[in-house]
Amino acid sequence: MNAVEVRNLRKVYGTKVAVNDISFDVRVGEVFGMVGPNGAGKTTTIECIEGLRRPTSGTVRVLGMDPVHERNALQQRVGIQLQQSALQKRLKVKEALQLFSDLYSNPAPWQPIAERLGLSASLNTHFGDLSGGQRQRLNIALALIPNPEIVFFDELTTGLDPQSRRAMWELVQDLRREGKTVFLTTHLMDEAEKLCDRVAIIDHGDIVALDTPQNLISTVDVETRVLVTVPEEAVAEALARVRAVPHAIRAESKGSEIVVHGSGDALPVEVVNALWEAGIQFASLKVERPTLEDVFLKLTGRTIRS
Ligand SMILES: Nc1ncnc2c1ncn2[C@@H]1O[C@H](COP(=O)(O)OP(=O)(O)OP(=O)(O)O)[C@@H](O)[C@H]1O
Ligand SMILES: [Mg+2]
Incomplete structure (x- = not known):
């Protein structure tokens, strides 16, 4: 069974089409990510799935249930972090945790959760x-x-410092190990790439791609680049050598830096071996692998931040 099933989901606000006829499944036990720029439709989608917004058309099933009409039964089985949410200002942290515990029939003890989230103090x-x-x-x-x-996490790490961000990444990985299903949205491509089993890229309300990060990266055919610095007098020979390795497509030099463009995981090793065999000393080896950011750029013609 799928944890979530979305069929032809559409949400229109007035004349604004926020989500345009999207369909996808989230499998039980996977970490599923929806990534896209500001205004792409992530919050609209996740809140329709949570039963907090009503779709204009289309159907949503969560654990086989209708999230709007079977909200009470579902509430016991799902956890929701909203992108924007405010509690009573005068409520203490421990009171909020206790209050929420009282709402559920089988709550997890809140003290270890508070500890885990760095809230004990x-x-x-x-x-x-x-x-x-x-x-x-x-x-x-x-x-x-x-x-x-x-x-459900809507913008899991927005507003967190780098250390807390890493802690949240570990948390998601732990949840996955415990067999829980995680649905998260993010505009951070590196976060999606690191955490998600599968990623849906959403742009202007449409899903433009959906697959594992690895498959997404390999299907768009973006290059791996290997950058090495060699002595001035060895540039010409180094260029000839690296151009001859199996996975190189082309190479150029900028001063004493050589940039090799190619594909595949073997390219860096091939470049290093070729230089080593030719007796060419090199320094500052850098490998730039394609990322989900490149996938987004390739699919939409824009960087995610523009
Ligand atoms: N309640 C609403 N009323 C009218 N328009 C809305 C409403 N909620 C969202 N929109 C519009 O729908 C589009 C999608 O918004 P949504 O919040 O789903 O995007 P998002 O991908 O979550 O963006 P962000 O990364 O900024 O959180 C935007 O153009 C937004 O202005
Ligand atoms: Mg949002």
Whole structure:
């Protein structure tokens, strides 16, 4: 069974088409990511799946249920972190955690969750006094309280510092190991690439690609680049040598830096071997592999930030 099934989902606000006839499944136990730029339709999609917004047309099933009409039954089985959510300013962190625990029939103990999310020192702080990153971490903690089968994260790490971001990545990987299904949205391509089993790229309300990050990267045929610096007098020979390796497509030099364009995982090793065999010393080896960012650029003609 699929954890989530979306068929021909469409959501229109007035004349604005936010989501245009999208269909996809999320498998049980996978980390599924929806990535795309601001305004692409990620929050609209995830909130239709959560039952918080009503689709204009199309159907959504979550654990086989209708998220709008069977909301109460579903609520016990899913965890939701909203992109924007506010609690009562005067509510203390520990009160929020306890309050949420009381809502569920089989809650996970909140103390270890608070500890995990780095909230132990803030338990007596009022929600209104929390920093943006602390609020975000509290919202993630609250999403875990129901001991859910599926967890929805809308912009998991937006507003978090690099250290908290890495901690959230580990959290998602742990949830996956525990067999939970994770549906997350992000505009960070590296986050999607690192965390997700499968990624749907959404742009202007359409899914433009959906596959594993590896397949997405290999299907768009973007190049791997290997950059090495060699002594001035060896540039000509180095160029000839690296151009001859099996996975090189072309190579050029900029001063004493050589840039080899090619494909595949073997290219860096081939370049290093070719230089080594020719007795050419090299320094500052750098490999630039294609990323999901390149995939987005190739599919839409834009970088995700523009
Ligand atoms: N309640 C609403 N009323 C009217 N328009 C809306 C509403 N919610 C979203 N939109 C519009 O629908 C489009 C998709 O918005 P949505 O919030 O789903 O995008 P998003 O991908 O989550 O963006 P972000 O990365 O900024 O969170 C945008 O053009 C947005 O302005
Ligand atoms: Mg959003």
